[in-house]
Amino acid sequence: MTVMINRSCIGCGACVQTCPEGALSLGPEGNAVVDPSKCTDCGKCVSVCPVAAMSLPPNAVQLEQPSEQVLEISEPVVVVETEQSGDKVWVFVEQTQTVIAPVTLELIGEATRLAKKLNTQVGVVLLGDQVEFLAQPLFEQGADKVYLIDHGVFNQYRTEAYFQAVCYLVRKYFPEILLMGATTMGRDLAGAVATDLGTGLTADCTQLDIDLDKKILLASRPAFGGNIMATILCERHRPQMASVRPKVMKALDPMVGRNGMLIREFIDIPESSIPKQILRVVHDQLDQINLAEAKIIVSGGRGIKDAAGFQLLQDLADVVGGVVGGSRGAVESGCIEAKRQVGQTGQTVGPTIYFAVGISGAIQHIVGMMHSETIVAINTNPDCEMMKMANYSMVGDAYAVIPKLIDAFRAALASRQTNDSGAVCSIVQEAF
Amino acid sequence: MHIVVCIKQVPDAAQVKIDPKTNTLDRSSAPAILNPYDAHAVQEAVNIKRLYGGRVTVLTMGPPQAKDIIRKSLELGADAGILLSDRAFAGSDTWATSYILSQGLSELRAREPIDLILCGKQAIDGDTAQVGPGIARRLNIGQLTYIQKVESVDFVERSIIVHRRVDQGYEVIQAKLPCVVTVEKEINELQYSSLPEMMRAAQYQPLVWGVNDIHAEVNNMGLNGSPTTVRKIFSPPERTGGERLTGSIDDMANQLVNVLLEKIS
Numbered sequence: 001m002t003v004m005i006n007r008s009c010i011g012c013g014a015c016v017q018t019c020p021e022g023a024l025s026l027g028p029e030g031n032a033v034v035d036p037s038k039c040t041d042c043g044k045c046v047s048v049c050p051v052a053a054m055s056l057p058p059n060a061v062q063l064e065q066p067s068e069q070v071l072e073i074s075e076p077v078v079v080v081e082t083e084q085s086g087d088k089v090w091v092f093v094e095q096t097q098t099v100i101a102p103v104t105l106e107l108i109g110e111a112t113r114l115a116k117k118l119n120t121q122v123g124v125v126l127l128g129d130q131v132e133f134l135a136q137p138l139f140e141q142g143a144d145k146v147y148l149i150d151h152g153v154f155n156q157y158r159t160e161a162y163f164q165a166v167c168y169l170v171r172k173y174f175p176e177i178l179l180m181g182a183t184t185m186g187r188d189l190a191g192a193v194a195t196d197l198g199t200g201l202t203a204d205c206t207q208l209d210i211d212l213d214k215k216i217l218l219a220s221r222p223a224f225g226g227n228i229m230a231t232i233l234c235e236r237h238r239p240q241m242a243s244v245r246p247k248v249m250k251a252l253d254p255m256v257g258r259n260g261m262l263i264r265e266f267i268d269i270p271e272s273s274i275p276k277q278i279l280r281v282v283h284d285q286l287d288q289i290n291l292a293e294a295k296i297i298v299s300g301g302r303g304i305k306d307a308a309g310f311q312l313l314q315d316l317a318d319v320v321g322g323v324v325g326g327s328r329g330a331v332e333s334g335c336i337e338a339k340r341q342v343g344q345t346g347q348t349v350g351p352t353i354y355f356a357v358g359i360s361g362a363i364q365h366i367v368g369m370m371h372s373e374t375i376v377a378i379n380t381n382p383d384c385e386m387m388k389m390a391n392y393s394m395v396g397d398a399y400a401v402i403p404k405l406i407d408a409f410r411a412a413l414a415s416r417q418t419n420d421s422g423a424v425c426s427i428v429q430e431a432f
Numbered sequence: 433m434h435i436v437v438c439i440k441q442v443p444d445a446a447q448v449k450i451d452p453k454t455n456t457l458d459r460s461s462a463p464a465i466l467n468p469y470d471a472h473a474v475q476e477a478v479n480i481k482r483l484y485g486g487r488v489t490v491l492t493m494g495p496p497q498a499k500d501i502i503r504k505s506l507e508l509g510a511d512a513g514i515l516l517s518d519r520a521f522a523g524s525d526t527w528a529t530s531y532i533l534s535q536g537l538s539e540l541r542a543r544e545p546i547d548l549i550l551c552g553k554q555a556i557d558g559d560t561a562q563v564g565p566g567i568a569r570r571l572n573i574g575q576l577t578y579i580q581k582v583e584s585v586d587f588v589e590r591s592i593i594v595h596r597r598v599d600q601g602y603e604v605i606q607a608k609l610p611c612v613v614t615v616e617k618e619i620n621e622l623q624y625s626s627l628p629e630m631m632r633a634a635q636y637q638p639l640v641w642g643v644n645d646i647h648a649e650v651n652n653m654g655l656n657g658s659p660t661t662v663r664k665i666f667s668p669p670e671r672t673g674g675e676r677l678t679g680s681i682d683d684m685a686n687q688l689v690n691v692l693l694e695k696i697s
């Protein structure tokens with residue numbers, strides 16, 4: 001008897017590493033193959049397979065299905081310093097024309113949480129041209145040390161200059177963990193840095209944690225369009241690198257006046273050694289709507305069938321001070337532009353309120369908005385996935401519901417304003 | 433002028449079915465296709481070739497079936513293709529994959545110098561966007577990621593001008609050749625293949641290179657040579673839903689306004 005492997009196998013190797021008998025390996029076609037003479041039908045591989053490609057013969061004893069499918073790594077444990085000290089969790093500071101990207105602050109918040117578990121502190125790498133003044137806000141957001149390299153060559157982001165500087169600092173100070181935002185800049189840089197340092201990099205993480213026994217980073221990321229999550233380790237190499245999606249981690253509230261240590265470093269990268277030059281940056285007016293930073297988003301799906309429907313959503317957005325987004329369904333039906341699409345192949349958002357109107361809740365949409373603070377679903381179908389996601393759900397026809405909502409919000413906001421100004425008046429009067 | 437495009441075979445995501453009970457994917461039903469971004473990379477190479485002359489070679493690492501995507505690239509107008517295939521390659525992470533590909537590129541370069549390397553922005557299955565930058569570092573050349581337009585190529589001055597997507601618009605960048613360019617889908621429209629190209633593609637037998645052909649070190653590849661390992665696969669947590677509002681539409685609207693008003697500034 002041996003375990004059976006069907007065509008769904010993707011060659012991820014999870015089973016190979018979990019097999020206690022060494023019976024599994026990856027074959028010439030990249031898929032898992034089993035050595036029948038070694039397989040004992042223990043079923044461990046069946047439970048770790050992400051694509052259910054493995055099954056036991058019908059009469060084999062079935063293991064109890066664990067709720068979370070954990071796979072023990074059979075390799076010997078790595079030597080990691082158990083005495084943690086200094087600042088071993090690092091964050092790369094993404095700044096453009098001296099404006100720090102929000103994801104950096106989110107990552108410092110997350111790094112602070114990880115650093116506590118490792119009994120260490122948070123260091124950040126700040127590269128730029130005349131950016132020393134950014135150190136103070138970084139301390140106030142939770143950085144304990146700021147490694148600054150201030151140099152004209154860093155005025156605009158270019159991989160070839162930035163990766164050298166990051167690698168230089170890593171080789172000098174040995175962080176255990178290095179995090180970057182999974183943004184255009186972060187993903188571009190992270191791949192170059194990891195390759196140069198010869199270390200592992202987990203892409204696009206949405207969850208980070210520490211294995212307290214081994215003191216290693218557990219980096220989890222959605223895979224296969226968000227249908228499954230994979231936890232990925234980098235056991236034998238340092239630093240353990242991860243790029244992290246924006247809007248997933250939480251920034252700390254700034255601690256005004258908090259201080260840290262500023263370490264000024266120097267590296268000489270001659271401009272002539274950089275094989276590229278940014279001739280100009282074109283600000284595309286059309287791209288100005290910034291869904292990722294919006295506090296309120298009113299999103300429509302295929303359930304909103306025409307321009308009139310989207311005008312209602314725009315009216316609601318105007319009343320509550322939000323912007324309009326949508327699902328791929330809405331993009332495909334031609335109701336909104338592709339750049340307003342939320343989801344796996346669109347933008348990742350994290351507003352205070354996300355209205356999902358006529359959106360069914362396909363996983364590819366969900367992964368783009370699941371970190372919204374409050375989700376409101378409005379849909380004719382009481383059983384759709386979006387209803388399960390929502391904090392508040394309303395069953396109803398959007399064309400009937402939205403006008404009522406617009407009226408109700410308008411009335412409530414108007415009365416709040418008169419109350420507010422009333423309050424101001426009374427204070428003013430008291431002052432007299 | 434020699435342009436090399438790195439291409440990957442991926443399952444067609446649009447056709448992957450999910451088993452709602454076990455929350456696992458059934459990929460057996462999904463056909464393997466040329467990664468959509470890579471199709472645009474091949475098209476771009478062909479467009480450049482048509483404007484400036486030269487040759488387009490495609491390079492893929494994968495199982496023997498990956499010959500199919502080499503043929504697909506020939507239909508799009510590529511001239512030749514090489515398959516890197518060896519059981520030692522299986523299970524490689526992005527660090528190891530970029531090692532194998534750059535070894536293949538070095539071998540190719542030894543036979544015919546390379547002026548430009550194109551990749552897709554990312555593969556739709558692994559989705560990391562890490563292989564392109566990995567290749568650039570290993571070959572120690574420049575990298576241009578998220579490219580939405582190639583404005584011009586100057587093979588005499590050995591430079592390229594491209595538009596790179598950034599948050600608020602795009603950068604116009606001039607870079608030295610050779611370099612690695614990773615492309616967005618907007619870079620071009622795929623063109624229909626001509627009959628002679630289709631016929632040539634159907635007959636085409638690509639070269640196949642293994643570990644020894646590319647002088648690669650087996651310790652740098654496969655599951656054991658990869659710095660990252662998958663420890664665990666799990667389903668995203670199940671959602672149960674929050675509060676279902678009830679009553680007339682007016683009632684529901686008012687309830688919603690009551691709970692949300694304080695969140696609106």
Ligand SMILES: Cc1cc2nc3c(=O)[nH]c(=O)nc-3n(C[C@H](O)[C@H](O)[C@H](O)COP(=O)(O)OP(=O)(O)OC[C@H]3O[C@@H](n4cnc5c(N)ncnc54)[C@H](O)[C@@H]3O)c2cc1C
Pocket residue numbers: 225300301302303304326327328329330341342343344345346347357358359360361362363364365368378379380381384396397398399445446447
């Ligand atoms: C590789 C890949 C990537 C993808 N990436 C994305 C992505 O980034 N973003 C994304 O959104 N999708 C993405 N998709 C597509 C995704 O799978 C879904 O097809 C899509 O999200 C469906 O959009 P929808 O919810 O608007 O449409 P539908 O699923 O058709 O849902 C329409 C909903 O409207 C409701 N409805 C109908 N009439 C009304 C009415 N009058 N009032 C209220 N409700 C009404 C219906 O009950 C239904 O729930 C991707 C798919 C693939 C394969």
Ligand SMILES: Cc1cc2nc3c(=O)[nH]c(=O)nc-3n(C[C@H](O)[C@H](O)[C@H](O)COP(=O)(O)OP(=O)(O)OC[C@H]3O[C@@H](n4cnc5c(N)ncnc54)[C@H](O)[C@@H]3O)c2cc1C
Pocket residue numbers: 010012201202203221223224230232438439440441467469470491492493494524525526527529533550551552553554555556557558559560561562563564660
């Ligand atoms: C669930 C899961 C999660 C994973 N997560 C990670 C992770 O976080 N970090 C990590 O290092 N590895 C990870 N891997 C491994 C990774 O998927 C493989 O290394 C894969 O071979 C390359 O990565 P990619 O598909 O993300 O390619 P990308 O880097 O997204 O591909 C970009 C471009 O590189 C070129 N390219 C990529 N692969 C090939 C190829 N085989 N042949 C020719 N050209 C190619 C193509 O032009 C492609 O468009 C993961 C694998 C699985 C199954």
